[in-house]
Structure formats: structure tokens, C-alpha cells
Amino acid sequence: MSKTAADIIDFAAARSEDATWRPDPAKVLGGDPLQTARNFYSDPTGQFSAGIWEAAVGAWRVSYTEEEFCHLLSGTVELSDEAGATRRFEAGASFVIPAGFTGTWANVTVARKLYVIYERKA
Secondary structure (H helix, E strand, O other), X not given: OXXXXXXXXXXXXOOOEEEEEOOOHHXXXXXXXXXXXXXXEEOOOOOEEEEEEEEOOEEEEEXXXXXXXXXXXXXXXXXXXXXXXXXXXXXXXXXXXXXXXXEEEEEOOOEXXXXXXXXXXX
């Protein structure tokens, strides 16, 4: 099916599906990481989505089944793997978290990111 310019999603003008949540308390390691996502696009298959996410200071366990591109708009985050190796990202950084990553996500400060997620269906 051919798409036109009218099908392009402009985050500044698009309506979003908004959700607010906290991680499962059993996964929280510190702080009170209240999270909000504004999802601006999901493809018809439900495998691809894009939007803006924000969360308060805190740390929680993560286990990625999806591939996620992140562009940090503000704040500082640290991702640590199960072996304890840590990567720190600050506002302006772009990175990809591959499916299969298991470890910890920590917001050192309130953080906001642009996300693009692809999760292959079985």
C-alpha cells in the first residue's frame, strides 16, 4: 500500500497514546521511578513504535525482548549489565539497547528520551 506525505507522523502535531506507570515493585532497586510514555506511532503489526518517554530518579531491573533506539533529550541514565559493567549516557546521547539485554536501568536525574522500538513477533 502506497503512503503519502499525509501519512507522515509529526510528533509536534500528532495525538499520542499516553501511559503512566511504575515498574513492578519487585524490580525497583531505588528511588520512585514514575514513568510516562507518549506513544506517537505504532505500526499495524504492533511490532514497531515511537514516542517520548520520561521518568523520575530511580533504578530498576530490566530485561529487553525488544530492540530500542534511544536519543536522550535530557537527564543522565546508567545501564548496567548483569556482570556489573556500566554505560553512562547524558543529554544528547543516542544509543541502541539490543533485545536480550538484561540488567539495570538507573535514572541518575529525571530523564527524557525519544524512543523507537522494534519487537519481532514470534
